[in-house]
Amino acid sequence: MIFKVFKKQELARLYELLAVNIIVGPVAKGNDRNGKPLFDFDVVYDFNDLALDYTQTVHSPKRFVLPYHETLSTFAVARDGWEKHVDLNVYRSLVFFGMHACDINALNKLDLVLAQSAYPNPYYMGKRKNLFIIGLDCTPEPQCFCRSMGTDSAIHGFDLFLTDLGGTYFAEILSATAFDLLNQINCKDPSAKDLRLYKQATSEKNKHYTASVETSDLTKILDLEFESPAWDDWGKKCLSCGTCANVCPTCYCYGVEEHVDLDLKHAGKTRSLHSCNLIDFAKVAGNHNFRPTSASRLKYRYYHKHRGFVEAFEESLCVGCGRCGSACLADITPPEVIASVRGRE
Amino acid sequence: MQNKLNFIDILGQNPDSRRKEDPSSFEYTLPAEITNIYQLTTNEKLYQIQIIDPGQRNRFSFRPGQFVMLELPGIGEAPFSISSSPVRRGDLELCIRAVGNLTNFLARLERGARVGISGPFGTSFPLEKMQGQDILLIGGGLGIVPLRSPLLSVLENRSKYGRVDIMYGAKSPAELLFTYQYEEWRRFDINLGITVDRADTSWQGRTGLITELLQERISQATSLRENTYAIVCGPPVMFHFVCKMLTEAGLPMQKMFVSLERRMHCGRGKCCRCNIGSTYTCLDGPVFDYWSVMNLKEAI
């Protein structure tokens, strides 16, 4: 890895260099009912619109690589047959400007299943490969338990990662594209002082973690506690609304619907993100539902993230961003759910 | 301005980076034609489906137990077990019950209609390992459909297998599938046991649960020998009782195979609809040995 340092005002120049691509970054979207500012990732047209001091976005930037709704194919239907057209919906390179480590790690996790396992998903890969990622260090929020999940810092999956050292940014360079780009702005090698400041920033960040999840032996404990009454208690609270999956940076389950156009000559096929908390997720023909209760569906979401995915990919499908808990109308948070299943040792 | 363009070029230099992924592995379906339709019961039809392009038809090979995704543009896509012999390659038989959007639309189609086929997907029954051994095929209702492909495969190589028993149960005589083939199967020295839950006036055969047939088989003098394999397909409740009986009769769990059903929207391990814990029914199944699923929560 190569490290550089540059003055904060240089970032605007970096933005200009990249601006020929579509830039997606954190922007302020208003305030919640307690007056706390709300942020989200969106397309940005002006450097000054970037809210680089954002706390956490409500949604993750997932929708730019894995849209909530996406046309997979269209059909031209004629009397004697039909033809299928496939478009991967990749038109422009995207720049994610200012992603926190957890969201970068979330993309890395999505890669495991969508890009690196059998039958890679070409719609996802097309977008993912045309992505330039600038990471940005953060200050943990009360709901963040990324440290427990080992996702508090990003090791790969970005081009450039910035840490705020006061007047300057400390930059980790991971790709040749990023290296060439930095050559076009004023930057220098880090000094001993920069290194000290960088290490200080890290320990300062670690002081802010309040939430945590005990993950040791979690796969086994979840297995042993499959019948735990804790699931029923949470099931009684859960509204089966699917908001948790909607805001989660790693939830990727989907459903496919097909439709015929009114002219009866064209048809289309759309993929929509689904949620295992929604009632019909595991319903098969004959109306048999493998997970008929809200408790069994909520449990399944935890099992997929913290057990099934771990068994398949050696890591959890949760980055500990805490978004699901913040967005849940029933105040169901992973640290509490997991602690209750573990029996609060 | 020069610099900005430069950046795009840098991305462009890597031929991979801007390439649109070849969608052939994902959304590509083989154009196929329904060449024949047989009404088996009021709700089930047997569709003979031929992949149109002769080259693709020849390259299409599958193993008994695997399934295809069948697509009707604008209507839907769903998984169906291949019910014909693997020798027939790109000439498939699917036995389909009209239960929903796609299957009801399919039921209204006529010979010559075009469909899209992708696959084959999933795991299969280990027929090579079963050679030289006795085979029990136990099917309930529509469960006979995935059993038919391994059965036809066994019949084609009858001398390579020991005793072969089929036990098949349906709700009523009118719901029995493939009745026209029973005589032929018997000619191949197959013990065919058929039972229905409820008889009607025309029914000469037996009534009762499939477990009763199995109980008889187990208590025979030539009971389940060391070298027996079982294949079980049917509704979830049936797996439970049948597998329990077989286990108690001494059949090792890794010699018992089940085919599971789940909702599937991709067939490729991506949509998670068929996921059970760490297991994808579409990739790791639909054929599992009983050992692999008996500890899988919510599997059966």
Ligand SMILES: Cc1cc2nc3c(=O)[nH]c(=O)nc-3n(C[C@H](O)[C@H](O)[C@H](O)COP(=O)(O)OP(=O)(O)OC[C@H]3O[C@@H](n4cnc5c(N)ncnc54)[C@H](O)[C@@H]3O)c2cc1C
């Ligand atoms: C491995 C496997 C093999 C199968 N083999 C056969 C077979 O040989 N014959 C047969 O009649 N049926 C079979 N099924 C069941 C069959 O796939 C469903 O009954 C069928 O999908 C119902 O489609 P529909 O559109 O008519 O139903 P609807 O309920 O209207 O379904 C709407 C949509 O939901 C999805 N869907 C609904 N139920 C299921 C389901 N159980 N599995 C997967 N997707 C579903 C489909 O994508 C469909 O487009 C099999 C299922 C699996 C998993």
Ligand code: SF4
């Ligand atoms: S856990 Fe919360 S957000 Fe998720 S489905 Fe239940 S009520 Fe909705």
Ligand code: SF4
């Ligand atoms: S499960 Fe919750 S905490 Fe974990 S990644 Fe998803 S939204 Fe974040």
Ligand code: FES
């Ligand atoms: S059918 Fe989509 S993951 Fe198995």
